[in-house]
Amino acid sequence: MAGRIVSLVFMMLLACILIYARMMHGNIIKFIMHIQPPRLGKFMLQASANTSPAIRSRFHGVRGKMLTVAILLALGIMALMLGAGAMLMERVRVHFATSYISSHVELKRLNLFIPVQRELVLAQKMADSPATRAFMRDDANPSLQKPFFADAESFRKLFTDHSYFVSSAQSRHFFFNDDIKPFSAQPRYKLSATTPADSWFFSSLKRSDALNLNVNHDEHMKVTKVWINVMVTEGGRHLGIVGTGLDLTRFLHDYVRNSLSGVSSLIIDRQGAILAHANPARIAYNLAGKKAQDRQTLAYYLTGEGDVMALNEALRRLQAGSSRLESLPVTLDGKPQILALAMLPELGWFTVSAIDPMAGHLIDSKLLWGMAIAILMLVLLTLLLLMLGVDHLVLKPIARLTGNVRQLAAGNYDIKSAMARNDEIGELAHVFDEMAQQVRTHTLELEDKVSERTLLLSRANSEMAEAHKKINDNIRYASLIQHGILPDRVLQQTLAQQHALLWLPRDVVSGDLYVFVPTRSGYLFGLIDCAGHGVSAALMTMLAHAAFQNALVDGSADNPAGLLMRMDALARTRFSSDAVATRISSTMDAAFCHIDRQAGSLTFAGAHMDLYCVDASGVHVVRGARRALGEKRVVEAINHTLPLSTALSLYLSSDGLLDQSGGEAGYGFGRRRFEAVLNQLQALPWTERSAYLQTVLTDYQQALPQMDDIAVFGIDASLSLPCEVKK
Structure with a gap:
């Protein structure tokens, strides 16, 4: 809409310029005939031909020019204000969108941090328990099993999922207990490095991270679960891994769902892999020890120039702790959007929210356009009053002074302005009267002074030429003597x-x-x-x-x-x-x-x-x-x-x-x-x-x-x- 309004104002401005040019130079319309549509050119030519000489003379005067300038100025201000209003509206939208999405991503981060942080603290306490370390050193010792499982069962009751698992690095036994299956002090199975499903365990042992989280999505059950894996260490040696699971199915469903149109939310890890998204096909499942595919990363869907580099730089600042929240304009899924990021350092995750700055719910466009039109009308009224005041106070007195100047130029040195005013125009009239008197006096004296100065200048030139000739003759004579x-x-x-x-x-x-x-x-x-x-x-x-x-x-x-x-x-x-x-x-x-x-x-x-x-x-x-x-x-x-x-x-x-x-x-x-x-x-x-x-x-x-x-x-x-x- 803003573009159409600016185009209309521009056409009006062009029409005024052409009409004024016809008043000043009649041949311009004939030239416009070749570059404008035939009907428009003929209409402008006919309209200018029917204009009376008196009206055309008024346009040639200062009053006509000021009227034209006022109209052009009004139209120019209108075009500028409309263009500036459109640009301002766009900037306001971007500002509100940035503020909104920054608050949105921070809220999402807190909603995600609180439940996961609780499970993470409990899992770390379980890993730091002396009974857990003793059990990891020899899980087959009955004297160590009893205190460990007693301690583990107390943690199971505190875990939200009411489950825990223990995997020993020495025996490779995997223990698991929850509310569904009967309690067992025996290993459920033995982990194998050749089994793809057990790769998470062996890859986690090779890493230096104290904990890691693995998102597991079951397509058949339609369940998304986060497994919290905490490393049990003693003297710098990995004894095994303990942890629990957290069902995030409903939470993630609520996280990626937004009530406002144009707003989307997702979760990524340190490498930019998508862990939660409204589209399940974009989620990178079971990432422990593996690398996400390109289609499962946020960078894949950023198509703007420099977007990926800006994203990596924002992630770097968040991980370094130099910034708590980052926002940047990007092109996401082919649309310009504002991206906001916040980090969960405990999980190594980033909450990401994106918003379309042109979303209609951010700001009421009608209110801004109403204010712009009101300001425009006020400017036009001010210009009109200013033009009328200038015509009465300035243009008419100047027209009278112009007539006096013409009489003075014709040789009437006795002319007087007869204008009594105590402002700049009155001072100009007084100065004009003094100038007319001085012109009369100087005209009488000028010819005598010019004749006298011309005679003196002619004599001086003759003397200089004679002196120059003598000097040159003497130098040439000296040259002849020297050659001799x-x-x-x-x-x-x-x-x-x-x-x-x-x-x-x-x-x-x-x-x-x-x-x-x-x-x-x-x-x-x-x-x-x-x-x-x-x-x-x-x-x-x-x-x-x-x-x-x-x-x-x-x-x-x-x-x-x-x-x-x-x-x-x-x-x-x-x-x-x-x-x-x-x-x-x-x-x-x-x-x-x-x-x-x-x-x-x-x-x-x-x-x-x-x-x-x-x-x-x-x-x-x-x-x-x-x-x-x-x-x-x-x-x-x-x-x-x-x-x-x-x-x-x-x-x-x-x-x-x-x-x-x-x-x-x-x-x-x-x-x-x-x-x-x-x-x-x-x-x-x-x-x-x-x-x-x-x-x-x-x-x-x-x-x-x-x-x-x-x-x-x-x-x-x-x-x-x-x-x-x-x-």
């Missing part, structure tokens, strides 16, 4: 096909400077890396070039260490004494190498820059001094003299290449990668080495920006080259 001091022409004349050069300024001008000077016996080449980059570093290169030229005049090209020492001294004289105090970096990394073709050797000296020698055996690094030129402590440059060899290549590199970030992790290029690239360059002709080195750097750098000026200077110093020295 580079030894490109003499380098091409001397080593046109035997050198490689990678010179990449980070900005337009660079802080790296390479030098090349022919000498009488060969030539001198070197690299200078000034601190920083950009214009300041470029100015440093001019100072470095002047210092290098002065060092050549004062020293000798075949003494690179002397050149470095002289440049260090000249550089120190160029800066003021407070350069260090102001933290201005004025250091230079530098290295020079003189190639003596006549002597077949090279002389190298470096200041914080190394020489990379590459031949057929690999890359060999000649370390320069640890300090750079211009540092606080004077550099101690040392000449390193090495012989020239076949296919020898020499390289100098600034730290811009080694520190350049790139790769997947964004690490620096590094010395190892640089040395690997130098090994690869050895297999290429000198005319291709610069381009290859550029490609390797670009691939490694990827999209990361260049961090510093980059310079790599390499020459062919092979011993086999002819000595062509030019002054």
Whole structure:
């Protein structure tokens, strides 16, 4: 019923949405014609076509929209309340069902526990009797039989069934006396391990349980009897079993019978085997020493996902004593039900009760639906009153203010609202009047201010463009001057096909400077890396070039260490004494190498820059001094003299290449990668080495920006080259 009501409300809500959409957008109904039944679509189209323009205009206004929103809100609340009511009713049913079935299973447990507990206590007392233990040790001794049977007969009178049995583990004799058969002190028969009917005795001896109960159902007599088997022990040794029977036929019949429809009761053991059920075919009879079939277990009839696991977990908690009662939702016999379980720890049994939460006797559905309808009507009445109040207090004053705004937009700045109210609407009207006055004042002043600001902005843009042009022109001119001091022409004349050069300024001008000077016996080449980059570093290169030229005049090209020492001294004289105090970096990394073709050797000296020698055996690094030129402590440059060899290549590199970030992790290029690239360059002709080195750097750098000026200077110093020295 709840589902049908929700569906009806949903159709009403859809109809209202379509009608409102037609008022707003007429073409929607034509589209609905294709997806709705023909009669419904034609009816909606005809109804919307017959609607007058005045009515449609009202729907376009705030009042029409609020009416539509109120209707939609009412229908939405109705649908939500009906849906929530159905869900609430279902939860209430589940709650009441859980509470009821929990109390039911506890009552069933007490009804079962009281009669069985009495018989169990009496059987345990009989097993603990000294006469019983003495008789079990030697049941053929007449002196022990008399006191035992006297004691046993007293217990028989107390047992509800007025019967008892004794079975000896030593002699395997089975004694039994009741009210029906005459008393006998002789064994009724001897137990045999090969007899299936006697398997309960031998299996019980093998178990460690102090007692166990066996449900025996006689199909012919239609009698269900519980046999209480209590183990008689002495010093940890099993002497035998004593016990009694309890006729549970009428009790179990009353237990599984329930007066309420949708409620069922059963009894299971620790393994989940069914011991009592309204359907006798599901009961596991004579379980002593045997395992119940699947159809005789409760888990077999649980078909919901996770039901068996939840049942086992509930049984585990009950056996552990962490819970006295468990309830869980399951699907039993294909129907959703609430299952409640309680344990009889003395018997190892579980009383189980199940209930259908949708059973009609749990709660009166008519009462809940009546309350829901009353609440719904109250909500609808509240919405109606709220809509009328909003229309009178809000919508009509806003409509008047809307007309005033239209006149203000048309240029009538003298308009006034003439609305005297002491609420938010009145405050809005007062603010509107002030706004109209301010708009009139600002309109008169706006054009003058815009013209003035536009003129100032145009002048500022012109000045910035002129300043930017001058700065760029100066930087380009500085770049031309810097290129003028580079030894490109003499380098091409001397080593046109035997050198490689990678010179990449980070900005337009660079802080790296390479030098090349022919000498009488060969030539001198070197690299200078000034601190920083950009214009300041470029100015440093001019100072470095002047210092290098002065060092050549004062020293000798075949003494690179002397050149470095002289440049260090000249550089120190160029800066003021407070350069260090102001933290201005004025250091230079530098290295020079003189190639003596006549002597077949090279002389190298470096200041914080190394020489990379590459031949057929690999890359060999000649370390320069640890300090750079211009540092606080004077550099101690040392000449390193090495012989020239076949296919020898020499390289100098600034730290811009080694520190350049790139790769997947964004690490620096590094010395190892640089040395690997130098090994690869050895297999290429000198005319291709610069381009290859550029490609390797670009691939490694990827999209990361260049961090510093980059310079790599390499020459062919092979011993086999002819000595062509030019002054």
